[in-house]
Amino acid sequence: MDAASGTVVVRVGRWKRILSLDEAMLLGFRRFHSPWRTALARALTTMGDGKTWALVGVSLLATATARGTHLGLRLGRGDAHRDGALPGAQAQPHRPRPTSAIAGFEALAANPDRFSFPSGHTAAAAGVAVAFAGEPHGLGPGALALAVGIGLSRVYLGAHYPLDVAAGAVLGVFAGIAARLLVS
Numbered sequence: 001m002d003a004a005s006g007t008v009v010v011r012v013g014r015w016k017r018i019l020s021l022d023e024a025m026l027l028g029f030r031r032f033h034s035p036w037r038t039a040l041a042r043a044l045t046t047m048g049d050g051k052t053w054a055l056v057g058v059s060l061l062a063t064a065t066a067r068g069t070h071l072g073l074r075l076g077r078g079d080a081h082r083d084g085a086l087p088g089a090q091a092q093p094h095r096p097r098p099t100s101a102i103a104g105f106e107a108l109a110a111n112p113d114r115f116s117f118p119s120g121h122t123a124a125a126a127g128v129a130v131a132f133a134g135e136p137h138g139l140g141p142g143a144l145a146l147a148v149g150i151g152l153s154r155v156y157l158g159a160h161y162p163l164d165v166a167a168g169a170v171l172g173v174f175a176g177i178a179a180r181l182l183v184s
Contacts, residue, residue, distance in 0.1 A: 022161045026098055027105075029156050038108055041153035045109055048121035048150035053079045053128065070183065071135065077179030078131030078172070079124045098158050107158035119160045122151040122168030123175065130176020131183075147172070 046052060053075065060072030095117035099107050112120075125147035133140040151169060154160040160168075 022163045041156045044149045044153035073183040074131040078127035109157040117164045119164045119168030122165045123172040125150040126169045126172025127175035131179035
């Protein structure tokens with residue numbers, strides 16, 4: 001794959017063709033780049049990082065109310081994939097980031113590590129969205145909208161391939177279900 005020319009190399013074999021399509025979809029996001037979209041995507045990515053989730057969780061717990069404690073604990077469990085609390089969360093393939101795998105590709109955001117699969121930002125956001133489903137005051141739909149925005153921002157910024165985001169969302173759904181089962 002050559003990012004400068006937009007040429008997609010179709011590889012042989014089913015898995016290799018899927019990865020080629022994944023790279024082509026990532027490069028397709030580049031046609032949407034604009035200054036205001038980039039600023040929005042960076043803001044969404046910041047909302048989905050570990051520091052932000054920790055700050056929100058601690059803030060909820062600090063309210064010392066039954067609702068705040070409940071939501072803070074659910075948020076903490078929904079984001080549990082980060083500490084390996086989910087079976088298999090650490091047994092993932094180590095797919096390199098697009099900046100390392102695609103010649104001439106430049107991401108619009110700094111990468112927190114070398115590996116792309118799965119998207120941790122998306123997993124955390126999806127986990128919190130599932131954990132908050134059914135909560136009052138529109139928290140569930142709001143968290144879901146935020147999770148979708150965070151996932152799209154990771155592809156838009158070039159930090160992840162679309163399959164990385166999809167895998168992160170699936171992982172997050174399981175973390176959110178676990179949160180709902182553990183914190184009722």
